[in-house]
Amino acid sequence: MLLAFAACDKEVPPSFSVATPLGAFAGGDTVAAPGVPLTADMDDDDRDGVIDWEQRAAIGNDQAILLLSVKDKPLRLTFSSEAGGARLWRNGEVLLDAEAAGEVTVEMIAGTREVSLGVQLRDLLGEATLTIVDVDEEGVEGEPLVIPFRAAPLLINHHLLPATHLWAMSVSSGDSYENKSMVSALSDALGDDFTPIPGSSYGYDVWVQDELEFATMSAPESFMDFVIDSIRSGGGRGLDDVPEDFMEDADFGRATWGDGTRASSQDSFGNLECSPPVTVDGVEYPLGRVYYGIGPTGGPVKELRDMLDAQQVQRPFSLDTSWLIVGHVDEFISTIPDPAAPNGFWVIVSDANVAWDVLESLDPNTELARWSGREARYEGHDMDTVGDILNEPGLRELNEDIAADHVEPNLELFLTELGLSEDNVIRIPGLFYEPWGRSYGAVALLPGMANLTVWNPEGEGVKLFMADPFIRGEDVDQSADPMIAAVRALMPPSVEAVFLDDWFVYHMGLGEVHCGTNVTRAPLANWWTAGAHLLQD
Incomplete structure (x- = not known):
């Protein structure tokens, strides 16, 4: 279920904006450490005996939900995890999968309007980074927005x-x-x-x-x-x-x-x-x-x-x-x-x-x-x-x-x-x-x-x-x-x-x-x- 997010407190550049559980951000903004918190997907929300992460399905509420507004320029999304164990979902389907360590990139066309993204992490204190940048007709990148994600510690x-x-x-x-x-x-x-x-x-x-x-x-x-x-x-x-x-x-x-x-x-x-x-x-x-x-x-x-x-x-x-x-x-x-x-x-x-x-x-x-x-x-x-x-x-x-x-x-x-x-x-x-x-x-x-x-x-x-x-x-x-x-x-x-x-x-x-x-x-x-x-x- 999507929750209400804080409104952006600055003038948002026209190319994109992202609403996160920590507030709204745009290109050039800084998301402070430890980043967007979420819980590692180690439970069994559908109670079928299989941990949710292993099912490669958007189950339960352990993802961090982002609302990405794409406007007049195409976007480049790069999703990375040094240790692996991270996925990026778009509208309920896997968009980028960093099961292993490394990074993956996808282009998103302009005019897509509002897109629901979900970040899923496998491990306690797991980490991932989503970098979003707009690209003009000449291929020149604008100011990036770098969003770190951090799974909760076990307390x-x-x-x-x-x-x-x-x-x-x-x-x-x-x-x-x-x-x-x-x-x-x-x-x-x-x-x-x-x-x-x-x-x-x-x-x-x-x-x-x-x-x-x-x-x-x-x-x-x-x-x-x-x-x-x-x-x-x-x-x-x-x-x-x-x-x-x-x-x-x-x-x-x-x-x-x-x-x-x-x-x-x-x-x-x-x-x-x-x-x-x-x-x-x-x-x-x-x-x-x-x-x-x-x-x-x-x-x-x-x-x-x-x-x-x-x-x-x-x-x-x-x-x-x-x-x-x-x-x-x-x-x-x-x-x-x-x-x-x-x-x-x-x-x-x-x-x-x-x-x-x-x-x-x-x-x-x-x-x-x-x-x-x-x-x-x-x-x-x-x-x-x-x-x-x-x-x-x-x-x-x-x-x-x-x-x-x-x-x-x-x-x-x-x-x-x-x-x-x-x-x-x-x-x-x-x-x-x-x-x-x-x-x-x-x-x-x-x-x-x-x-x-x-x-x-x-x-x-x-x-x-x-x-x-x-x-x-x-x-x-x-x-x-x-x-x-x-x-x-x-x-x-x-x-x-x-x-x-x-x-x-x-x-x-x-x-x-x-x-x-x-x-x-x-x-x-x-x-x-x-x-x-x-x-x-």
Whole structure:
């Protein structure tokens, strides 16, 4: 569908004019970098199972539409792309095809009047240039109009972007393996904005965050939700088919980077996050910065890291997650929105000292029904009381070492890379332990409340879905849980902390709420204006 374009604000030469999504131009005008934005045609608008680019058909709204008015002189159009992957359409038919690198030229006779042109690009941040010049009877060219085109970068979502939908696996395999309480709580809180994925159809693979990373591409006339599909599963195993079954809509793209035969835990997307917008050493990152963890065998697969680096506007950095069994950044650090906070958000980090302060304030005989594992359907930590945690041999020393050697250095690096300080941090209770010995690494002992999911729809308040710590006895509800009370007291007034029972399926499976949920979000800033200074030629 053609949209209304801005009128040209200068006297237009009589030979031609071009209306673009950025305004109207004529010979001799300059179209500023990055040029006319569009989305790479990586979706399946007609939902026939074939990406639109591969069909050589004008499908959907991913083209940049131009209206060319040809008047009293013939025109010469030259369409070029150094990397290839570009097409120029005229009235629904391919006029110039730069599938391969190079340039192609066509003559257009005078008096054609108004012609609809469409530019289509294949790749993320793909580029093409259309040069239009009039030619007089002597063959002399007039002042050219050079129009650059730039496909959108793939933008990883961050927690300040408005949430639009939440996904989690629903599992019920008898009393021994089910998450009915968590799914019910999410459904009650979110209604139609929540989709439970049936576990029996996807191998009971509950780690929805680890399989999928949601992102977006946008341009003035098009928008595309996007799924980066992890290499952690393939061949229809586990969650592999979820994007095709639930998310492959007309404007929902999908791609995988890397070879699944080389997958490690660092290729799961609890290990791939994006900060909110920041300014670092005077450089603005209005779309945030991507970060991921480096484990014992390295970080995410090279193909994915190369793709993230190539997007430029969310310049990635890495943290050390080699000390964790699972090895994901979401296990100990996150960000939450708060309009009253410096920069509009807080950094959340797990802190053992905060946990000890809460536990030491309690009667050591306080029962821990869930921790003891006395409930037949739950595995526990073989700790019957708060005193058992406080007196666990070596636990305090282990957490002191983890804080000094890993959490604090990672936090310092995180703050430095984002231009932040300790004033931007909220420390919440967190304890780690090494269930299989030091050589295997650490995992959350106290259910990891930093491993949280942010729900913040546009125009509504912020909900944080967090793991219920269960520092209470049997038949005692959340209102009497001192750890929950302590965490709520640390949260800003604009934030509501909602505690979910993720104990058996997630916590005892070495994950937490964030690992088992995923959220689509709507973009706010335009990359072609706010992020243009970060794009390299």
